[in-house]
Amino acid sequence: MFKVLVVAYYFPPMGLSGVQRTLKFVKYMKNYNWEPTVITSGDVAYYAHDKSLTEELNGLNIKVIRISGSKEPNSILSKFGTIKLPGEFFRNIFDKISQTIFIPDNKKSWSKLAYKKVDEILSKEKYDALFVTSPPFSAFDIISKIKKNHYIPLFADYRDLWYQSYFSFYPTPFHRLLHKKKEYNALKAADRITVTNRKIKEKLLNTYPFLAYEDVVIISHGYDPEDFENISAQPKPSNRMVLMYSGIFMVYNTPKYFLKAFKQITIERPDIAMNIELHFVGFLRKENQKHIKKLNLQSFVKDHGYVNHTDSIAKIKSADVLWFMVGKRKNIDAILPGKVYEYIGARKPILACVPDGAAKMAVEESGAGFICSPDNINEIKETILKVYNSYKEGTLPIPSEDLVEKYRRDNLTELLTKQFQMKLRTEP
Secondary structure, eight states, rough: OOEEEESSSOOTTOOOOHHHHHHHHHHHHGGGGGEEEEEOOOOOOOOOOHHHHHHHHHTSEEOOOOOOOOOOOHTTGGOOOOOOOHHHHHHHHHHHHHHHSSOTTTHHHHHHHHHHHHHHHHHHHHEEEEEEEESSHHHHHHHGGGGGGGOEEEEEEEOSTTOOHHHHHHHHHHHHHHHHHHHHHHHHHHHHHHHHHHHHHHHHHHHOOSSSSEEEOOOOOOOHHHHHHHHHOOOSSSSSSSEEEEEOOOOOSHHHHHHHHHHHHHHHHHHHHEEEEEEEEEEOHHHHHHHHHTTOGGEEEEEEOOOOHHHHHHHHHSSSSSEOOOOOOOOOGGGTTTHHHHHTTTOOOOOOOOOSSSSHHHHHTTEEEEEESSSSSHHHHHHHHHHHHHHHOOOOOOOHHHHHHHHHHHHHHHHHHHHHHTTTTOOO
């Protein structure tokens, strides 16, 4: 069996979407003759810890090496365990301060310790591939330098953009230049880059002309078929149409336009509104809860709060229609929330309030989407009414089985291991 060293800061017991891609990759690697060893964070403070994902990891018999003792914020606050998610206003301030001080990100101290551990391991054992998933991009930046000391293929996994990201803030031209220089050098060292969607690939190829088309491979997010086979749907709470959002609201998305659109329905078509429930699974955030109260929509809204991954699957399986949104922002066309593929795995229709880009393309491909602008209240209202009419008529679309099969996590892991296989090296 071949051996791959996987570096991933975000990993169970942490929760939220950034964890799942790597966990599911390592879960299925052994099926394709690759044995993973994971280097990840130790005890850290974080907004969510997921018991179900931790139990899944513990049952995989995978070697996990945890790096503790760094001076990055989550490690410093580790004694607090699960911490409260700050309001978006304060989170945005903290984020800008962090991006001003730390380049490329505030996980640099952890990434340096991870580099030392990778160097130590590769000095003692032979591995056939090194896989680094980002964010944090400091891991890719620092660990890419390992190629100077060790003869090993390096695979860089982009879950988001780095340079000119929709999350990026450059207070000075120096910050912008240094980010680009660091990414350039790291990409030069990589043997293959995997990305979650076509837009990220296009932006990398346009920004760094030295990259060949085949250097960047699209391996999308996906869903784990075992989750949907082994977890039963929760009983539907009523005969009303359940329209559900699963996940977190961040800087690039907000429910306020959707809620305002639904408020219009309660005024114009109360007969329809009374037959719809809006469910939120995850972090709805205080500012959005206040907005719901301001619009007097409490009787239509069910806030489930953050739940473990197992429970989130059970809830989305119980919904009639699944909803998400992506706002308008620089380079937002390259963002594709992982939840889209769990929605597809649930075989449910999708209401997507999105601009042009990767997210819209994914929903169009599903063949089960209702798509509208993210911030046009009237258009969102008309789309909700269209969804409701289809629900009443029993004509809601679902993704085709061929498409559902395409995005299974085991199939996506096979694609990744084939990339590993193509870069196998013999000792020089």
